[in-house]
Amino acid sequence: MKRKTYKINRIKLFGMLALLLVLLLALFLLARVLLSGDGTTQGTARVTQEPFYTPAPTIVDLYAYFDWTETTNDIAVYDHRADKLVTMSLEEYIVGVVSAEMPAYYDFEALKAQAVASRTYTLYSMAHGGCHTNPDADVCTNSKCCQAYSSHERMQETWGRDYAENYNRVAEAVMYTAGEVLTYNGKLCDALYHACSGGQTEDSENVYANALPYLRGVDSPYEDPMRQEDAEIGFAELVALIAAKYPESGIGEDNVRSEIEIVSTYESGRVETLRLGKTKITGKQARNLFNLRSTMFTIGWSENGIVFHTKGFGHGVGLSQNGANGMAKHGSTYEQILHHYYTDVLITVYGEDGLPDLKHETPDPGEPSLNLNPEG
Ligand SMILES: [Zn+2]
Structure with a gap:
C-alpha cells in the first residue's frame, strides 16, 4: 500500500511541476508581448549626453532657471529673413547663433x-563698429x-x-x-572660426590682413576625414570662369590644361x-572663383576638365568646429579646446560695464558655472 501511495504522489508532483512550468512560460511570453514596445525604442534610441538635471526640462523650464535679461545688456539684431530689427539679450542671441553655426548633435564640450x-566674436565686432550692412543694428x-x-x-523649420x-x-x-569670453592682453579677441x-589651421595673415598673435596655425588632429571633396569643373565652364574674371590671363580651351598650376603653398x-x-591669383581668389570649400587643394585633370581635390571647409583660421x-x-x-585653437x-x-572683467577667473573645468539643478 505504501509503495502504491508513494507512486501516486510522485505522479501528482510531476503534474503540478509541469503545470507550474507552463504557467511560468505563459507569464514570460505575456511579459515579452507587453514590453515589446519599450524594447524596440530602447534599441534605436539616439545616444545623447546625459543632462545634469532631472527630469529633462522643457524650454519654459530652462527660462525659469535662468534670467537671460539680468546677465547681459540687450543687443539690436537685424533679422534679414524677416526684414526687421529685433531686440534681445546677448545670451539669447548666442543660442540662435550656436544653433545655426554648429550641428546640435556635436559633443556638448564643442557646443560650449x-x-x-x-x-567673443559678437562683442569684438560690436566694439569695432557692429554690423557693416545695417547701421541701426549691432x-x-x-x-x-x-x-x-x-x-x-x-x-x-530646421529641426x-x-x-x-x-x-x-x-x-x-x-x-x-x-558671460565667458576670450581675451588677449586684456582685450577681446577676434575669435574667428570655421x-x-x-x-591644420592657418596663421591669420595668410588669409586676412592682420597677423594676430592668438590666431596661429595649429594641428587639428581629430577631424572627420569625410570633409574631403573632389570638385570637377568642365573645360568650357573653366575657361569661361577664368575669362570673365581674368581676361588678361590669355587662357583658352587650347592651352588651359598646361596653363594652370599651383606656384606656392x-x-x-x-x-x-x-x-x-x-x-597670378591668391589661393583665396581661387577659392572664390571656383567656389571651392577651402584653399587647401591640389589640382588634377579628368577627361572632362579640372578636378580640385580639397580638404577642410572654410577659411581655416581660429577654431575648427x-x-x-x-x-x-x-x-x-x-576650455582645453579653446586654448588649443x-x-x-x-x-x-564679460563684465557688467560691457568690457571683459579680468578680476574673474576661469571657472574650474570640473564645476559648472551655473547650477541648473533645481534640487541643488
Ligand atoms: Zn551684419
Whole structure:
C-alpha cells in the first residue's frame, strides 16, 4: 500500500511541476508581448549626453532657471529673413547663433566652445563698429556679413520634431558658459572660426590682413576625414570662369590644361599662389572663383576638365568646429579646446560695464558655472 501511495504522489508532483512550468512560460511570453514596445525604442534610441538635471526640462523650464535679461545688456539684431530689427539679450542671441553655426548633435564640450567663440566674436565686432550692412543694428543674421542665426521659427523649420531637445542642448551649452569670453592682453579677441581645417589651421595673415598673435596655425588632429571633396569643373565652364574674371590671363580651351598650376603653398598646405596663364591669383581668389570649400587643394585633370581635390571647409583660421568636436570626443573640455585653437588666450567673464572683467577667473573645468539643478 505504501509503495502504491508513494507512486501516486510522485505522479501528482510531476503534474503540478509541469503545470507550474507552463504557467511560468505563459507569464514570460505575456511579459515579452507587453514590453515589446519599450524594447524596440530602447534599441534605436539616439545616444545623447546625459543632462545634469532631472527630469529633462522643457524650454519654459530652462527660462525659469535662468534670467537671460539680468546677465547681459540687450543687443539690436537685424533679422534679414524677416526684414526687421529685433531686440534681445546677448545670451539669447548666442543660442540662435550656436544653433545655426554648429550641428546640435556635436559633443556638448564643442557646443560650449562654440558658444564662447561666438560670444567673443559678437562683442569684438560690436566694439569695432557692429554690423557693416545695417547701421541701426549691432549684428545681423546674414552669415555673409555677421554670424548665422536661427530664430525659434527657423529652428522649428530646421529641426522639426527634434526642436525642443536640440534647443535645450544648445541653450544649456550657452548658459553653462554665460558671460565667458576670450581675451588677449586684456582685450577681446577676434575669435574667428570655421567648419573644418583639413588637419591644420592657418596663421591669420595668410588669409586676412592682420597677423594676430592668438590666431596661429595649429594641428587639428581629430577631424572627420569625410570633409574631403573632389570638385570637377568642365573645360568650357573653366575657361569661361577664368575669362570673365581674368581676361588678361590669355587662357583658352587650347592651352588651359598646361596653363594652370599651383606656384606656392603655405606650410599648412593651403595654396598661396595659383598661376592662370599670364595672371597670378591668391589661393583665396581661387577659392572664390571656383567656389571651392577651402584653399587647401591640389589640382588634377579628368577627361572632362579640372578636378580640385580639397580638404577642410572654410577659411581655416581660429577654431575648427569639426576639430573641436573631435577633441571633445577624445575627452577635451571646452576650455582645453579653446586654448588649443586660440594661442595664449584667457577665458574671462564679460563684465557688467560691457568690457571683459579680468578680476574673474576661469571657472574650474570640473564645476559648472551655473547650477541648473533645481534640487541643488
Ligand atoms: Zn551684419
